[in-house]
Amino acid sequence: MRLSPALLLAAACLTVFASTGVQAGRGCVDHQVTRTELQSALQVVGDVRQVLQQQSSRFAFIARVGSDISEHGLRYTHAGFVRKRNKDGAWVVVHQLTSCGKSGSGLYVQGLGTFMLDDPLTHDVLVVTFGESLAAHVEAVFKDRAPRKFYDPRYSMISYPGSPAKYQNSNQWVLELIALAQAKGEDKTLRTREEIHRYYRHRGFRGSVIRISPLRRSLAKLSAANIRFDDHPPSSHRDGRYEVVSVKSVVDYLRLTGDAAETITVSGPYRRADRVPETTVESPNGD
Numbered sequence: 406m407r408l409s410p411a412l413l414l415a416a417a418c419l420t421v422f423a424s425t426g427v428q429a430g431r432g433c434v435d436h437q438v439t440r441t442e443l444q445s446a447l448q449v450v451g452d453v454r455q456v457l458q459q460q461s462s463r464f465a466f467i468a469r470v471g472s473d474i475s476e477h478g479l480r481y482t483h484a485g486f487v488r489k490r491n492k493d494g495a496w497v498v499v500h501q502l503t504s505c506g507k508s509g510s511g512l513y514v515q516g517l518g519t520f521m522l523d524d525p526l527t528h529d530v531l532v533v534t535f536g537e538s539l540a541a542h543v544e545a546v547f548k549d550r551a552p553r554k555f556y557d558p559r560y561s562m563i564s565y566p567g568s569p570a571k572y573q574n575s576n577q578w579v580l581e582l583i584a585l586a587q588a589k590g591e592d593k594t595l596r597t598r599e600e601i602h603r604y605y606r607h608r609g610f611r612g613s614v615i616r617i618s619p620l621r622r623s624l625a626k627l628s629a630a631n632i633r634f635d636d637h638p639p640s641s642h643r644d645g646r647y648e649v650v651s652v653k654s655v656v657d658y659l660r661l662t663g664d665a666a667e668t669i670t671v672s673g674p675y676r677r678a679d680r681v682p683e684t685t686v687e688s689p690n691g692d
Contacts, residue, residue, distance in 0.1 A: 436524040445528045445675035446521040452671045453487075453517055456532055457496050460666075462540035463489040464547070466533040466579070466659070467498060468652040470526045477615045481531050481652035484579045487517070488547070499552065501575040503560045508630040510560040510575070512552065521673075528673030533656055539664040542586035555581055555598060561633040563649045566605075566612045570598035571636040577650040580605065580658070587662065610658045613651035 457465060465488075468481040485500025498520040503510040521528060535543060546552070561572035566580070573581075581598060584605040588595050595601050617625075622642075625632040634642065641647045659665035 438522055442522070442675050445673035446518060449521055449528045449530055449671055449673040450517040453530055453532060454496055456669050456671065457487065457489070460534050462535055462537070462544075464540055464543045465535060466531075466583075466655070467520075468531040468656075469520065470529050471523075472526055477613065477651075479613060479651050479653055480529075484576045484652045484655060485520075486543070486547075486579065486582070487532070499547075501556065501573070501578045503562075503575075503631055508560055508633075509558045510573075511558070512556055524677070526677050528675040530671045531652065531656070532667075532669045532671065533659060534666040534669075535659075536664045536666045538590050539583070539586055542589045543582070545589060546582055546586045551585055552578075552582060555585065555601070557598065560631055561636065562629075562631050563615070563617075563633070563637075563647055565636040565638075566610070566648060566650045566654075567602050568599050569636060570602060572633055573598075574650065576652055576655055580610070580650050580655050583655070583659070583664075584608075584610075587664065605658065608658075609661050611654065612648040613654045614646050614648050616645055617647055618645055 453467070464486055466484060467487040468484040470480060471482040474480070474482055483500070485498045487496055487498050489495070490497050496517055498513075498515050498517065500513060500515075500520075501510050502513050521530070534540075556578060557570070557573040559572045560574060562574055564572035564574045564577055566577060581601045584601050585595055587608070588601075588604055593604070595604055622634060622645075626634070634647075637647055656665065656668065
Protein backbone atom coordinates (compact mmCIF):
# COMPACT_ATOMS: atom_id res chain seq x y z
CA MET A 406 0.00 0.00 0.00
CA ARG A 407 1.33 3.44 -0.95
CA LEU A 408 0.82 6.30 1.47
CA SER A 409 -0.36 9.65 0.17
CA PRO A 410 2.04 12.62 0.41
CA ALA A 411 -0.23 14.13 3.08
CA LEU A 412 0.01 11.04 5.27
CA LEU A 413 3.77 10.87 4.79
CA LEU A 414 4.08 14.50 5.84
CA ALA A 415 1.88 13.92 8.87
CA ALA A 416 3.99 10.95 9.96
CA ALA A 417 7.19 12.96 9.51
CA CYS A 418 5.74 15.84 11.51
CA LEU A 419 4.99 13.53 14.42
CA THR A 420 8.68 12.57 14.36
CA VAL A 421 9.66 16.24 14.41
CA PHE A 422 7.46 16.98 17.41
CA ALA A 423 8.79 13.98 19.31
CA SER A 424 12.41 14.82 18.55
CA THR A 425 12.25 18.49 19.50
CA GLY A 426 9.91 18.34 22.49
CA VAL A 427 12.38 19.74 25.01
CA GLN A 428 9.58 21.59 26.72
CA ALA A 429 5.89 20.99 26.90
CA GLY A 430 2.70 22.84 26.16
CA ARG A 431 -0.86 21.67 25.86
CA GLY A 432 -1.54 18.82 23.48
CA CYS A 433 -4.00 18.69 20.62
CA VAL A 434 -5.88 15.62 21.84
CA ASP A 435 -8.89 16.05 24.13
CA HIS A 436 -7.72 13.63 26.75
CA GLN A 437 -10.22 12.02 29.13
CA VAL A 438 -8.89 11.46 32.64
CA THR A 439 -9.25 7.85 33.79
CA ARG A 440 -9.84 6.77 37.37
CA THR A 441 -6.41 5.14 37.50
CA GLU A 442 -4.78 8.34 36.30
CA LEU A 443 -6.71 10.45 38.80
CA GLN A 444 -5.73 8.19 41.71
CA SER A 445 -2.06 8.38 40.68
CA ALA A 446 -2.23 12.17 40.32
CA LEU A 447 -3.82 12.60 43.73
CA GLN A 448 -1.11 10.47 45.30
CA VAL A 449 1.61 12.61 43.70
CA VAL A 450 -0.15 15.86 44.64
CA GLY A 451 -0.29 14.74 48.26
CA ASP A 452 3.39 13.77 48.27
CA VAL A 453 4.45 17.02 46.59
CA ARG A 454 2.38 19.07 49.02
CA GLN A 455 4.02 17.26 51.92
CA VAL A 456 7.48 18.06 50.53
CA LEU A 457 6.57 21.73 50.12
CA GLN A 458 5.05 22.04 53.59
CA GLN A 459 8.37 21.01 55.09
CA GLN A 460 10.14 24.12 53.76
CA SER A 461 9.87 27.63 55.13
CA SER A 462 9.90 29.33 51.71
CA ARG A 463 6.72 30.13 49.80
CA PHE A 464 8.34 29.36 46.42
CA ALA A 465 10.05 26.40 44.76
CA PHE A 466 10.89 25.05 41.29
CA ILE A 467 8.71 22.25 39.88
CA ALA A 468 8.92 20.20 36.67
CA ARG A 469 7.00 17.38 34.99
CA VAL A 470 7.46 14.88 32.15
CA GLY A 471 5.21 15.80 29.22
CA SER A 472 6.81 13.68 26.52
CA ASP A 473 9.68 11.29 25.87
CA ILE A 474 12.85 13.28 25.21
CA SER A 475 15.31 10.57 26.22
CA GLU A 476 16.72 10.77 22.68
CA HIS A 477 18.42 13.97 23.84
CA GLY A 478 19.53 12.57 27.19
CA LEU A 479 16.79 14.54 28.94
CA ARG A 480 13.84 13.54 31.09
CA TYR A 481 11.75 16.44 32.42
CA THR A 482 10.19 18.68 29.80
CA HIS A 483 8.30 21.51 31.45
CA ALA A 484 9.05 23.72 34.46
CA GLY A 485 7.29 26.35 36.51
CA PHE A 486 7.24 27.92 39.94
CA VAL A 487 5.15 26.44 42.72
CA ARG A 488 4.06 29.02 45.29
CA LYS A 489 2.02 29.09 48.46
CA ARG A 490 -1.06 31.22 47.94
CA ASN A 491 -1.61 33.95 50.52
CA LYS A 492 -5.38 33.78 50.88
CA ASP A 493 -5.76 30.08 51.72
CA GLY A 494 -2.28 28.55 51.93
CA ALA A 495 -2.84 26.34 48.89
CA TRP A 496 0.15 25.48 46.69
CA VAL A 497 -0.34 26.54 43.05
CA VAL A 498 1.84 26.33 39.95
CA VAL A 499 2.66 29.50 38.00
CA HIS A 500 3.93 28.69 34.52
CA GLN A 501 3.92 29.55 30.85
CA LEU A 502 1.98 27.36 28.42
CA THR A 503 1.29 27.20 24.73
CA SER A 504 -1.68 25.39 23.22
CA CYS A 505 -1.69 22.74 20.52
CA GLY A 506 1.35 23.85 18.54
CA LYS A 507 0.37 27.53 18.40
CA SER A 508 2.97 30.27 18.05
CA GLY A 509 1.84 32.21 21.13
CA SER A 510 1.67 31.40 24.82
CA GLY A 511 0.06 32.52 28.06
CA LEU A 512 0.79 32.64 31.78
CA TYR A 513 -1.30 30.36 33.97
CA VAL A 514 -1.89 29.75 37.66
CA GLN A 515 -3.07 26.18 38.28
CA GLY A 516 -3.57 23.89 41.22
CA LEU A 517 -1.23 20.95 41.62
CA GLY A 518 -3.99 18.58 40.50
CA THR A 519 -4.50 20.40 37.20
CA PHE A 520 -0.73 20.57 36.67
CA MET A 521 -0.56 16.77 37.03
CA LEU A 522 -3.53 15.98 34.77
CA ASP A 523 -2.49 17.83 31.58
CA ASP A 524 -1.88 14.45 29.88
CA PRO A 525 1.76 13.95 30.98
CA LEU A 526 3.84 11.00 29.86
CA THR A 527 4.35 9.88 33.46
CA HIS A 528 3.51 11.13 36.91
CA ASP A 529 7.12 11.90 37.76
CA VAL A 530 7.68 15.31 39.31
CA LEU A 531 10.89 17.12 40.19
CA VAL A 532 10.89 19.69 43.00
CA VAL A 533 13.91 21.90 43.67
CA THR A 534 13.75 24.06 46.77
CA PHE A 535 15.66 27.34 46.74
CA GLY A 536 18.33 28.50 49.12
CA GLU A 537 17.15 31.08 51.66
CA SER A 538 18.51 34.11 49.79
CA LEU A 539 17.17 33.14 46.37
CA ALA A 540 13.79 32.16 47.83
CA ALA A 541 13.40 35.62 49.38
CA HIS A 542 14.37 37.37 46.15
CA VAL A 543 12.11 35.19 43.98
CA GLU A 544 9.23 36.25 46.21
CA ALA A 545 10.30 39.90 45.82
CA VAL A 546 10.46 39.50 42.03
CA PHE A 547 6.88 38.20 42.01
CA LYS A 548 5.72 41.11 44.18
CA ASP A 549 7.33 43.48 41.65
CA ARG A 550 5.16 41.92 38.89
CA ALA A 551 8.28 40.86 37.00
CA PRO A 552 6.68 37.56 35.86
CA ARG A 553 4.37 39.57 33.61
CA LYS A 554 6.90 42.29 32.73
CA PHE A 555 9.50 39.81 31.46
CA TYR A 556 7.01 37.47 29.82
CA ASP A 557 7.17 37.34 26.02
CA PRO A 558 4.19 35.71 24.23
CA ARG A 559 6.29 35.07 21.11
CA TYR A 560 6.80 31.39 21.70
CA SER A 561 9.29 28.87 20.34
CA MET A 562 9.78 25.40 21.77
CA ILE A 563 13.52 25.68 21.05
CA SER A 564 14.05 29.38 21.78
CA TYR A 565 17.72 30.37 21.97
CA PRO A 566 18.98 31.28 25.48
CA GLY A 567 21.15 34.15 24.22
CA SER A 568 20.72 37.33 22.22
CA PRO A 569 18.63 38.30 20.40
CA ALA A 570 15.76 37.72 22.85
CA LYS A 571 13.36 37.01 20.01
CA TYR A 572 11.24 34.21 21.48
CA GLN A 573 10.62 32.56 24.82
CA ASN A 574 9.49 29.18 26.11
CA SER A 575 8.29 28.06 29.52
CA ASN A 576 11.65 26.87 30.84
CA GLN A 577 13.35 30.04 29.63
CA TRP A 578 10.75 32.21 31.39
CA VAL A 579 11.55 30.39 34.65
CA LEU A 580 15.31 30.74 34.10
CA GLU A 581 15.03 34.47 33.40
CA LEU A 582 13.06 35.10 36.59
CA ILE A 583 15.57 33.08 38.62
CA ALA A 584 18.41 35.15 37.15
CA LEU A 585 16.48 38.35 37.85
CA ALA A 586 16.10 37.27 41.50
CA GLN A 587 19.80 36.43 41.72
CA ALA A 588 20.74 39.85 40.38
CA LYS A 589 18.36 41.47 42.86
CA GLY A 590 20.27 39.71 45.61
CA GLU A 591 23.43 41.43 44.35
CA ASP A 592 21.71 44.84 44.18
CA LYS A 593 21.86 44.74 40.39
CA THR A 594 19.00 45.98 38.24
CA LEU A 595 18.32 44.16 34.98
CA ARG A 596 15.93 46.06 32.72
CA THR A 597 15.68 43.90 29.58
CA ARG A 598 15.66 40.25 28.65
CA GLU A 599 18.98 40.75 26.86
CA GLU A 600 20.54 42.00 30.10
CA ILE A 601 19.14 38.95 31.90
CA HIS A 602 20.68 36.66 29.27
CA ARG A 603 24.09 38.28 29.66
CA TYR A 604 23.80 37.93 33.43
CA TYR A 605 23.08 34.20 33.52
CA ARG A 606 25.66 33.55 30.80
CA HIS A 607 28.26 35.38 32.90
CA ARG A 608 27.35 33.22 35.89
CA GLY A 609 27.94 30.07 33.90
CA PHE A 610 24.59 29.00 32.45
CA ARG A 611 24.88 26.57 29.54
CA GLY A 612 21.83 25.24 27.74
CA SER A 613 21.25 21.67 26.60
CA VAL A 614 22.28 20.91 23.03
CA ILE A 615 19.82 18.93 20.93
CA ARG A 616 20.35 17.58 17.43
CA ILE A 617 17.86 18.40 14.68
CA SER A 618 18.58 17.11 11.19
CA PRO A 619 18.05 19.32 8.10
CA LEU A 620 15.01 17.21 7.16
CA ARG A 621 13.39 17.61 10.55
CA ARG A 622 14.16 21.33 10.50
CA SER A 623 12.51 21.72 7.08
CA LEU A 624 9.41 19.81 8.16
CA ALA A 625 9.14 21.81 11.37
CA LYS A 626 9.27 25.07 9.41
CA LEU A 627 6.39 23.83 7.25
CA SER A 628 4.15 22.40 9.93
CA ALA A 629 5.01 23.59 13.44
CA ALA A 630 4.18 27.18 14.36
CA ASN A 631 5.70 26.69 17.81
CA ILE A 632 9.19 25.68 16.59
CA ARG A 633 11.33 28.52 15.21
CA PHE A 634 14.94 28.54 14.18
CA ASP A 635 15.73 32.12 13.16
CA ASP A 636 16.99 33.19 16.62
CA HIS A 637 19.78 30.57 16.61
CA PRO A 638 23.28 31.40 15.26
CA PRO A 639 24.30 30.22 11.77
CA SER A 640 26.63 27.60 13.27
CA SER A 641 23.59 25.81 14.74
CA HIS A 642 22.06 25.38 11.29
CA ARG A 643 25.35 24.13 9.81
CA ASP A 644 25.95 21.60 12.58
CA GLY A 645 22.34 20.71 13.37
CA ARG A 646 23.08 21.36 17.06
CA TYR A 647 20.72 23.73 18.84
CA GLU A 648 21.21 25.12 22.34
CA VAL A 649 17.96 25.30 24.31
CA VAL A 650 16.77 25.91 27.85
CA SER A 651 15.83 22.51 29.25
CA VAL A 652 14.69 21.62 32.75
CA LYS A 653 18.06 19.92 33.25
CA SER A 654 20.01 23.02 32.24
CA VAL A 655 18.05 25.19 34.70
CA VAL A 656 18.59 22.71 37.54
CA ASP A 657 22.30 22.45 36.66
CA TYR A 658 22.51 26.25 36.80
CA LEU A 659 20.85 26.37 40.23
CA ARG A 660 23.36 23.85 41.51
CA LEU A 661 26.28 25.70 39.91
CA THR A 662 25.33 28.97 41.60
CA GLY A 663 24.65 27.26 44.93
CA ASP A 664 20.97 28.22 44.92
CA ALA A 665 19.47 24.71 44.92
CA ALA A 666 18.82 23.69 48.50
CA GLU A 667 17.19 20.30 47.94
CA THR A 668 16.25 18.24 44.87
CA ILE A 669 13.35 15.86 45.42
CA THR A 670 11.70 13.49 42.96
CA VAL A 671 8.12 12.32 43.48
CA SER A 672 6.59 9.54 41.38
CA GLY A 673 3.17 8.00 40.91
CA PRO A 674 2.34 4.69 39.18
CA TYR A 675 0.68 6.23 36.11
CA ARG A 676 2.32 5.82 32.68
CA ARG A 677 0.60 7.07 29.54
CA ALA A 678 1.77 3.97 27.63
CA ASP A 679 -0.18 1.78 30.08
CA ARG A 680 -3.43 3.72 29.72
CA VAL A 681 -6.42 1.61 28.77
CA PRO A 682 -10.04 2.70 28.24
CA GLU A 683 -12.03 2.70 31.46
CA THR A 684 -14.59 4.82 33.28
CA THR A 685 -13.57 8.46 32.97
CA VAL A 686 -13.91 11.14 35.62
CA GLU A 687 -13.96 14.89 35.69
CA SER A 688 -10.53 16.55 35.79
CA PRO A 689 -10.36 18.58 39.03
CA ASN A 690 -9.98 22.33 38.74
CA GLY A 691 -7.37 23.38 41.25
CA ASP A 692 -5.97 21.20 44.03
